[in-house]
Amino acid sequence: CSVRVNYTLPLFDELCFPQLLNMSCKKHTRPHSDRMLIYIVFSSISVLTASLNLLVIISISHFRQLHTPTNLLLLSLAVADFLVGLPVMLLQILLVEPCWFLGDLVCVLFYVLPCITVNASVVNMVLISVDRYVAICIPLHYPTKITQKRVQIFVLLCWIYAVFYSFMILYDNMKQPGKYNSCYGQCVVNLNIDVDMVLFFIIPITAIVILYMRVFVVAVTLQRSVTVTAKKSEMKAARTLGVLVAVFLMCYCPYYCVSISGYNIIFDSLINGFTLFVIYLNSCLNPVIYAFFYPWFRKSVKLIVTLEILQPNSCEANVL
Incomplete structure (x- = not known):
C-alpha cells in the first residue's frame, strides 16, 4: 500500500494567486487575534472621528453666530477630517488582509483620497495660521483683509489644489498601474518624496512656525494689558489654534521623517501603517481640542444631541 503526499497544496495556500x-x-x-484587534481599533476610531467631525460640521453650518471666517x-478642516x-x-x-486582490488601478486610486484629505x-492649517x-x-486690518467671501475663495482653492496635486504626484502610478509591484497581490505606490517633502512638509511647517x-510674541507682550487692538477672545482663539497646530505637527512629523529614507510606500508595512495611523488619529483629536477649548462647540453639541436644532429658528440660537 503506497501513500501519496501532496507537496503542492501547502505551497498554493501560501500564495495570493496560486x-x-x-x-x-x-x-x-x-x-x-491581531487582525481582530486591528479591526476593532480602526473601526472604533473611524466611527468616533466621523461622529465628532460631523458635529463640528453641523455646528458651524447650522448656527448663524458661528458663520465667521475663522470658523469657515x-x-x-472638519470636512477633511470627516x-x-x-x-x-x-x-x-482592507489592508489587514494578507493579499491585495482589487487590482493595480484600484491600488493607486485607494491612495488618492488619503492624499487629497491630508494635503x-x-x-x-496654513490658512488658519495666516488668519x-x-x-x-x-x-x-482684519475686517477688511479677512472677509467671508475671500476665505470661501481660499478654501475652494485649497481643495482644488489638493485634488490637482494628488493626481499629479500619483500620475506615474496611474499611467502604468502596478509598475512598482514586485509580484501579483502587492500594493506598492511610488511617490516623489523630495517634491512632497518640500511642498507639503518643509514649506507649510516653516510658514506655520514663523x-x-x-x-506668540505679540500674545505674550499683550497678555497683561489687552488693548483695543487685541481682544481677549482673539487671544484665546490664538492659543486654542496654537494647540491645534502643535498637535498637527506632532502627528504629521513621524510620517515625513520616515519618508526621508525614500523607500516605496508599501501599504502592509508596519512602519508605514503606524505613521499613517498617527496622521489619521490627528483627525480625531481636532474636535476633541474644540470640545476642551471652545464653549460654543460644547453648547452646539448639546443643542444637536437634544435635537433642539430641529426647532424653528434654531439657527439663530445663542451659542457664544
Whole structure:
C-alpha cells in the first residue's frame, strides 16, 4: 500500500494567486487575534472621528453666530477630517488582509483620497495660521483683509489644489498601474518624496512656525494689558489654534521623517501603517481640542444631541 503526499497544496495556500505560481506574492498572514484587534481599533476610531467631525460640521453650518471666517476654515478642516474618519480609515481595514486582490488601478486610486484629505488638511492649517496672524498682529486690518467671501475663495482653492496635486504626484502610478509591484497581490505606490517633502512638509511647517512665533510674541507682550487692538477672545482663539497646530505637527512629523529614507510606500508595512495611523488619529483629536477649548462647540453639541436644532429658528440660537 503506497501513500501519496501532496507537496503542492501547502505551497498554493501560501500564495495570493496560486494559478500564477512564481509571479504571485506570498501571503503575509497575521494571527487572528491581531487582525481582530486591528479591526476593532480602526473601526472604533473611524466611527468616533466621523461622529465628532460631523458635529463640528453641523455646528458651524447650522448656527448663524458661528458663520465667521475663522470658523469657515475650521469647517473646511472638519470636512477633511470627516473624510479621513469615514471612508479612509474604513478602507484601511482592507489592508489587514494578507493579499491585495482589487487590482493595480484600484491600488493607486485607494491612495488618492488619503492624499487629497491630508494635503487639504496641511493647506487648511496654513490658512488658519495666516488668519490668526492677521487677527493678532494687525487686527485693525482684519475686517477688511479677512472677509467671508475671500476665505470661501481660499478654501475652494485649497481643495482644488489638493485634488490637482494628488493626481499629479500619483500620475506615474496611474499611467502604468502596478509598475512598482514586485509580484501579483502587492500594493506598492511610488511617490516623489523630495517634491512632497518640500511642498507639503518643509514649506507649510516653516510658514506655520514663523507665523505662530510672531503671534506668540505679540500674545505674550499683550497678555497683561489687552488693548483695543487685541481682544481677549482673539487671544484665546490664538492659543486654542496654537494647540491645534502643535498637535498637527506632532502627528504629521513621524510620517515625513520616515519618508526621508525614500523607500516605496508599501501599504502592509508596519512602519508605514503606524505613521499613517498617527496622521489619521490627528483627525480625531481636532474636535476633541474644540470640545476642551471652545464653549460654543460644547453648547452646539448639546443643542444637536437634544435635537433642539430641529426647532424653528434654531439657527439663530445663542451659542457664544
